[in-house]
Amino acid sequence: MSLSRGAYEPRETPHGAVLNQNRPVVLDMREHGAARISLVVAMEYSIVEADGDRGPWKVTTRQYNFELERGGKRLFAFHWHPQPPNPYTTPHLHLSKQPDACSPALALLHVPTGRVSVEEVIRLAIEVGVKPRRDDYDKVLSETQALYEQYRTWGGSGPPKA
Amino acid sequence: MAGLYEIEQETSYGEEMTREQGLELLNEQARLYFGISGEEFIRQWDAGELTDEDACPEAVRVAMLIPFVR
Numbered sequence: 311m312s313l314s315r316g317a318y319e320p321r322e323t324p325h326g327a328v329l330n331q332n333r334p335v336v337l338d339m340r341e342h343g344a345a346r347i348s349l350v351v352a353m354e355y356s357i358v359e360a361d362g363d364r365g366p367w368k369v370t371t372r373q374y375n376f377e378l379e380r381g382g383k384r385l386f387a388f389h390w391h392p393q394p395p396n397p398y399t400t401p402h403l404h405l406s407k408q409p410d411a412c413s414p415a416l417a418l419l420h421v422p423t424g425r426v427s428v429e430e431v432i433r434l435a436i437e438v439g440v441k442p443r444r445d446d447y448d449k450v451l452s453e454t455q456a457l458y459e460q461y462r463t464w465g466g467s468g469p470p471k472a
Numbered sequence: 473m474a475g476l477y478e479i480e481q482e483t484s485y486g487e488e489m490t491r492e493q494g495l496e497l498l499n500e501q502a503r504l505y506f507g508i509s510g511e512e513f514i515r516q517w518d519a520g521e522l523t524d525e526d527a528c529p530e531a532v533r534v535a536m537l538i539p540f541v542r
Contacts, residue, residue, distance in 0.1 A: 311486030314494065314539045326539030327486060331497055352536035375532050387529045395520030396528075404529045420528070 324354040324372040334379050338441040347385070347440050350377035351428055364461055376431040378438065383408050384417075386434065388426045392468065400467045401425050425465045429455040494540025501537060505530040514538055 314326040329335060334348030354373035359366060376388040387404040402420040429451045436442055444450060463469060489497070498510030506513060506522075513534055516522050522531035 312540075313486040313488045315488050315490060317486065317488050323542045324539050326494075326536060328536060328540075332501060332533065332537055350533065352533070354536065354539055373536070375536050377529075377533070384529060387532070389529070389532050391532055391535070395518075396523045398523070398528070 318357070320357040320367075324356050326352070326354055328352040334377070334382075337435060338443075339439050340441045341439060344439050345381040347435055347438060348377075348379040348382070349431070349435060350375065350379070351431075352376075364463075368461065370463070374426075376426060376428060378431065378435055380406075380408070380438070385438065386431075388423065388431060389420075390425065390468075422467065424467065425462070427455060427458050429458065489540055491541055494537060498534070498537040498541055501534045505534055510537075510541065514541070 312326075312328050312331050317325050317327070329349070329351040332350070332352055334350050336346050336348050339346060352375040353371055355369050355371050357367055358370050360368040371390075373391045373393065374389070375391075378385045378387075383406070384404065385406045385408070388401070389398070389404065390401040392399040398420045401423045403423050405417050405419070405421065407417040432447075432451060436447070459465075495510055498513065502508050502510045502513035506527075508516070513522075517531065517535050517538065522528075522535075
């Protein structure tokens with residue numbers, strides 16, 4: 311992961327965290343010769359003070375972009391970018407532009423989703439043919455998903471409005 | 473909480489980039505997807521000029537690099 315400078319310290323503007331310098335990571339496929347799936351993971355976060363179990367400091371997500379590509383073309387893009395001026399402030403999904411996947415008109419839509427985790431995207435990658443690197447991937451993903459759900463402050467369509 | 477510590481032992485930490493490295497990366501990806509400089513991309517993003525349906529997915533990918541230069 312590449313992090314913005316001062317990544318472990320609080321600051322006014324969000325920090326960035328991107329996998330593979332924000333370039334798609336090509337993944338191994340279960341089926342030999344299958345079109346390769348690539349993964350993009352990018353998040354903005356802030357380090358904030360927190361009470362109780364979540365404290366004294368916690369990382370809070372400010373924005374995310376999780377993508378799967380097939381053969382170098384978008385398959386799915388899961389977005390949450392609530393900062394103005396972008397009008398699409400709730401979590402959503404962009405479908406594939408590949409002509410055998412769905413119509414171009416559908417690919418332009420912002421399909422509403424709940425908040426999506428990296429673990430869920432990795433599971434989707436496995437579902438579309440990626441070969442897991444670990445036999446215990448289900449256990450590992452379940453554990454980190456459980457921690458994410460324990461400490462997140464919101465799910466669904468967005469954080470509580472102040 | 474035992475499960476948390478087990479996972480931490482397997483976690484690899486990220487590397488911080490300098491602002492210059494971040495700007496180089498932003499320039500590269502802004503040119504790749506939009507044919508513009510990173511600085512111009514930030515201007516257009518902040519002005520809401522990259523929010524239409526056609527630009528959104530690629531614009532969001534590049535915009536994730538903005539924290540590396542702000």
